[in-house]
Amino acid sequence: MREVSRGGIALSVALGLVAGYVDAVGFIETGGLFVSFMSGNSTQAGVELWDVGLADALLPLGLVAAFVVGVALGGALGAHGTRRAWIIAAAAAAVAATAVLGLIAPDAGWRFGLLAAAMGALNTLYLAEGRARVAITYATGTLVSLGLALAALATGRSRTAWRRPLLLWGSLAGGAVIGAAVHRATGGFALVPAAAGLVAIAVLIAVVQARRGGSA
Numbered sequence: 001m002r003e004v005s006r007g008g009i010a011l012s013v014a015l016g017l018v019a020g021y022v023d024a025v026g027f028i029e030t031g032g033l034f035v036s037f038m039s040g041n042s043t044q045a046g047v048e049l050w051d052v053g054l055a056d057a058l059l060p061l062g063l064v065a066a067f068v069v070g071v072a073l074g075g076a077l078g079a080h081g082t083r084r085a086w087i088i089a090a091a092a093a094a095v096a097a098t099a100v101l102g103l104i105a106p107d108a109g110w111r112f113g114l115l116a117a118a119m120g121a122l123n124t125l126y127l128a129e130g131r132a133r134v135a136i137t138y139a140t141g142t143l144v145s146l147g148l149a150l151a152a153l154a155t156g157r158s159r160t161a162w163r164r165p166l167l168l169w170g171s172l173a174g175g176a177v178i179g180a181a182v183h184r185a186t187g188g189f190a191l192v193p194a195a196a197g198l199v200a201i202a203v204l205i206a207v208v209q210a211r212r213g214g215s216a
Contacts, residue, residue, distance in 0.1 A: 020175025
């Protein structure tokens with residue numbers, strides 16, 4: 001995370017807020033599955049495989065597969081300069097499509113694969129040597145960074161390293177709170193603000209990159 005600029009951290013916080021929001025809505029509408037936390041879905045699939053059967057394990061496994069596909073697509077495109085805006089715009093389109101499908105066919109569980117793919121793609125926005133420098137849509141890596149930063153604080157090696165991971169975790173958790181509240185108030189329309197937020201972020205990035213001449 002130290003290699004990411006302040007602007008990059010601000011972008012990550014904004015995207016983390018949206019990701020937490022989307023994950024909360026997905027969790028509610030799937031009845032307990034995640035569209036960004038694939039460790040949870042993997043565990044759920046394993047439990048349901050033995051307790052319920054293969055048919056009920058297909059949705060969490062499908063979400064895992066869709067997330068990986070989203071990461072692969074984002075990685076193939078390459079998140080440099082204005083391409084970040086395109087990846088975020090594509091994620092916005094997937095979230096919007098899920099919202100529309102939810103109104104047309106609310107029982108179609110496969111539509112959540114679009115959300116998982118979108119969340120996967122967002123994790124490719126800051127890559128270095130084939131790894132994500134910032135975990136945007138899941139908290140485990142961020143919490144590991146926070147724990148290590150607290151160790152650095154306790155041993156006097158760094159007084160400020162804890163701020164960024166705490167901020168990123170807070171954005172994800174805060175987004176989840178907002179997403180749950182909006183879903184309670186609006187039901188099937190809850191994903192619309194998330195799609196709009198991603199569009200706004202994509203446009204902002206495109207404008208900034210255009211002013212910089214498209215530099216990364």
